[in-house]
Amino acid sequence: MTANTAPAKVPAVPGASGAPARPPRRRPASPARRPGWTPWLYLLPALVLLGGLLVYPIYQLGLISFLEYTQAQVSGGEPTTFQGFGNYATLFRDSQFWQVLLATVVFAAACVLATLFVGCALAVLLTRVRALPRLALMMAALGAWATPAITGSTVWVFLFDPDFGPVNKVLGLGDFSWTYGRWSAFALVLLEVLWCSFPFVMVTVYAGIRAIPTEVLEAASLDGASQWRIWRSVMAPMLRPILIVVTIQSVIWDFKVFTQIYVMTNGGGIAGQNLVLNVYAYQKAFASSQYSLGSAIGVVMLVILLAVTLVYLRLVRRQGEEL
Amino acid sequence: MSARTLLRVRRPGRLAAEAAALVIAVVVAFPLYWMVLSAFKPAGEIQSTEARPWTLAPSLDSFRRVFEQQEFGRYFLNSLIVAGTVVIVSALIAFLAATAVTRFRFRFRTTLLIMFLVAQMVPVEALTIPLFFLMRDFGQLNTLGSLILPHLAFSLPFAIWMLRGFVKAVPEALEEAAYIDGASRTRFLWQILFPLVFPGLVATSVFSFISTWNDFLFAKSFIISDTSQSTLPMALLVFFKPDENDWGGIMAASTVMTIPVLVFFVLVQRRLVSGLGGAVKD
Amino acid sequence: MKLSARIAAPAAALVLAGLTATACAPQTSDTSAEGDKKSGTLRVWLFQEVGNKPKEKVVDAAVADFEKAHEGAEVEVEYIPVDTRAQRIKAAFNDPKSAPDVIEYGNTDTAGYVKDGGLADVSKEFAAWDEAKDTDPTAKQSVTVGGQVYGAPFFVGVRALYYRTDVFEELGVEPPKSQDELISTARKIHAKKPGLYGLAVGGAYTYGAMPFIWAQGGELADETGVTYQSAINSEKARKGIEAYTSLFGDDNCPAAKCAAMGGNATVTAFASGKAAMAIGGDFSHAAVEAGAVKGKYAVVPLPGVKKGTIAPAFAGGNNIGVLKSSSHRTLAVDLMKSLTGKKTQAKMFDAMGFLPTYTDVLDTAAEKEPFVGPFVDTLGAGAKFVPASPAWGQIDASLVLPNMFQEIVSGRKDVATASDDAAKKMDAAFAEAG
The missing domain is CATH 3.40.190.10 (Periplasmic binding protein-like II)
Structure with missing residues (x-):
């Protein structure tokens, strides 16, 4: 979808200037003009913590991905050896890796779209109902959010079990097995992921709508605009900062789905048909202590996510939103 | 409240919307209901060919197995300590950092912001190994510190990203007015900005609370030899076994784990919604 | 433009750091003991x-x-x-x-x-x-x-064969004495009582499948001096795989449901009254006792190929x-x-x-x-064990055998191809483990 919108946007912008348009920037007022060391002082605790506990481990992760590093090396039984891109070569030669990568991208995209759509739709719904139904929906959603992923997945498998689950009985599906087919298994996992991740979107977007000055919405609905029009031309533009955060977070989380796939499809589905990258990495690497291969997969995931996010942020910036 | 009352919708439309909201609430809550129900079902009934949405012989056996575990109360307390510390400390640190990246312009600002995103992109599973050695070298293994520190680091980037919106929402005019009145930077930060952003802090705390509270990975990787430092998820993991999962115990332990989060939600619900809203006002 | 340049810096720093700063290699541990204290x-x-x-x-x-x-x-x-x-x-x-x-x-x-x-x-x-x-x-x-x-x-x-005494009595069948009998009994029961699996089997239930391979004289892997070589694609092992996978189908345990099951699920199916037979362990006793079939079941050893023999269990x-x-x-x-x-x-x-x-x-x-x-x-009667190789953990964790069974029962591959592929993966793991 991004491929379609990107070229369409280009002709819209050039009016501003010939050079790549930069949005006009509002300069923060007085003290910020000479920030000096103050921002760094404020950032210091965060940077110390993140530097020590995230940047350094990520650096180690990158390093390990270039070494031969299994449990034997970790416990000091054998010396570590430099492998160059050996681990990456092993990975890229594995035809299964490419299949899994494709499945991961498609599955994550579907999850993100479904989550954003349902979350936003329900947020709008929340603004149109009275306190009691709103509280009911809110509490149900928060409950889904609060459930540990491992339990949520287990319960969903129970519910959709062909022999023991109530869902097939209610829907009259007989003993249809959800986990047998590749698509139905992915669909089931998608439903569970949707269940536990739409609340974040719903609550955030709802709160955003609540903060929109009421006169604006009032005016729109007096004009007789449809709900979709109001969303499209009034709410969405005003909510953009929130939508950006929500989208990026959903991409990051859904791309790294692990527990749901692992629990619901029994470690990756029939003959591995439902593997996604994170589960694949776990099976290939961490469960069997081939840490270097696992690290290489981690680095690949990082690079892909980074690329996706950057493309998205660039699109957003083209539309005049600053970071 | 005013938003809702002003946003008056025609009656039949609203009734349909409310009916839809209630139906969706029931659907969303159903898996939760099933979890609690399974916790109360007697052992043989949890997976039986007649899946009934009720039980005629509710039993507390599963809950008893949960509470009978070694030092269950201790686990609970540890979980509270870890989650509480992470929530408070990360909120404070993220507040400072978010202020820095929104109210100041300096070199590497965007780079930093991107780094905060990158930090969330690495699969946590892959980082446990380097983190393990780090904790070992700091002598933090087997202490609550080995849980608090990584969780702090993992919840910070997200908290900073979320808080940015709230800090941005505070009008600059207010800041200027404060300085004209002779307030120092520190005074502005803590006595004016902090209270204004507080609802946002509550909102972001929810995220760090849930992720810390529900974490299994660090809990089982860093607390190696001292059960007195274990957290609640350990009391749940006991029921997962290669050949004979104890479903009743799993459901009961999950119920016990979910309740405090729900209580936390109910307590902050109002602030959560009003707080998250702040992120849009630009 | 500017944005990507700003990211390029940290990204490059990350990569470069990894390449140059090898002086600071990842840690290893020293696990040797320090003496032998007597108190x-x-x-x-x-x-x-x-x-x-x-x-x-x-x-x-x-x-x-x-x-x-x-x-x-x-x-x-x-x-x-x-x-x-x-x-x-x-x-x-x-x-x-x-x-x-x-x-x-x-x-x-x-x-x-x-x-x-x-x-x-x-x-x-x-x-x-x-x-x-x-x-x-x-x-x-x-x-x-x-x-x-x-x-x-x-x-x-160890695992043995759990069966429903009431069902067997009603249909007038005897506990099976050989592998062939086991399979035919399972089918007979399912034909007469379509609501029950004859024998509950699982595509991910490796320990339930191994006795079929061993009973045919097959092996998972042969010891070759210091290391192992996969034998899962040998003639005998294939016969066992054939026998086990023949149990997946509409005449016993439909593949759509049973391909995904592990040991846990088959025992649950039996305990809840969904199956006439299941392969369960002595440790499954409590779960079965708590289920709907309490008092209506008995256990016999899993039969081998020849009448009256016992299949080697894991x-x-x-x-x-x-x-x-x-x-x-x-x-x-x-x-x-x-x-x-x-x-x-x-x-x-x-x-x-x-x-x-x-x-x-x-x-x-x-x-x-x-x-x-x-x-x-x-x-x-002689139970058997998995290859005593460090590679086994890896083979187990990467689900080589479950994948093989599932490929066969879901019709993706035939026994020969699937077992050849599994053997290749096992050998790769053995070679790596040395």
């Missing part, structure tokens, strides 16, 4: 069972005996959840400071832990220990890697070993003996139902508790 505190990790109290009692008694016999020695027992054992034990290998002296471990992990350099070689002590002479040979095999002994067997677990179970990093080696070995001795095992059977690893203790147990009879018979 002090010994730390023990045992698995936490679902109903752990009776186990604690037996262990406490054994520990008390040990402390009485060894003045100045104290024992600290900790129960760890089975689900987290992998992390905990690996972490213990990496951080000798938090490592215990004695651990309980699943017997399929033996070779992996030895390769990781975690377990101490106790061959000499084991050979000199008089009780050890009665150890069941399969159990002994499960502590042996490359001819050396790395611990003492704690208990064994000998699961746990061992107790001493850590290489222990600074109290002599004491730790004594404690291991006291925890796995005949007296403790007999009591452990009474308390938890764990099958003892000594042939004589096992026989006494069978007399006391008729339920375990078929399991003891199965053990007596």
